Amino acid sequence: xxxxxxxxxxxxxxxxxxxxxxxxxxxxxxxxxxxxxxxxxxxxxxxxxxxxxxxxxxxxxxxxxxxxxxxxxxxxxxxxxxxxxxxxxxxxxxxxxxxxxxxxxxxxxxxxxxxxxxxxxxxxxxxxxxxxxxxxxxxx
Numbered sequence: 001x002x003x004x005x006x007x008x009x010x011x012x013x014x015x016x017x018x019x020x021x022x023x024x025x026x027x028x029x030x031x032x033x034x035x036x037x038x039x040x041x042x043x044x045x046x047x048x049x050x051x052x053x054x055x056x057x058x059x060x061x062x063x064x065x066x067x068x069x070x071x072x073x074x075x076x077x078x079x080x081x082x083x084x085x086x087x088x089x090x091x092x093x094x095x096x097x098x099x100x101x102x103x104x105x106x107x108x109x110x111x112x113x114x115x116x117x118x119x120x121x122x123x124x125x126x127x128x129x130x131x132x133x134x135x136x137x138x139x140x
Contacts, residue, residue: 051074058070065073095101101109 061073062070
């Protein structure tokens with residue numbers, strides 16, 4: 001398998017992992033702080049915008065994140081969508097360059113995705129689950 005094909009398979013698996021475990025990964029990157037406790041977006045200039053959201057959805061989010069967390073939640077959601085859009089563009093470009101994934105490459109990506117699911121399931125289970133945290137599966 002060429003390096004480009006390996007990367008395509010990895011990205012296919014990465015997008016699946018991002019769908020399922022993005023919230024956990026974000027929390028780990030934030031040093032374990034829950035999003036609802038983040039509050040203001042630090043280090044960025046901000047500007048107030050008016051957007052229209054379904055009332056039921058907006059109120060549900062407000063209840064979940066508590067006072068002052070709504071803007072941080074919306075900002076995070078927009079950032080995640082931008083990440084997904086960029087990943088989609090990368091995958092599309094790589095498929096243009098190297099052609100569509102073969103059945104074998106898809107199977108390899110699926111196996112890697114399952115391994116990552118196992119890793120994160122064990123990590124979520126906490127201490128004593130048999131995962132020291134140092135055996136994160138890597139592509140290739």
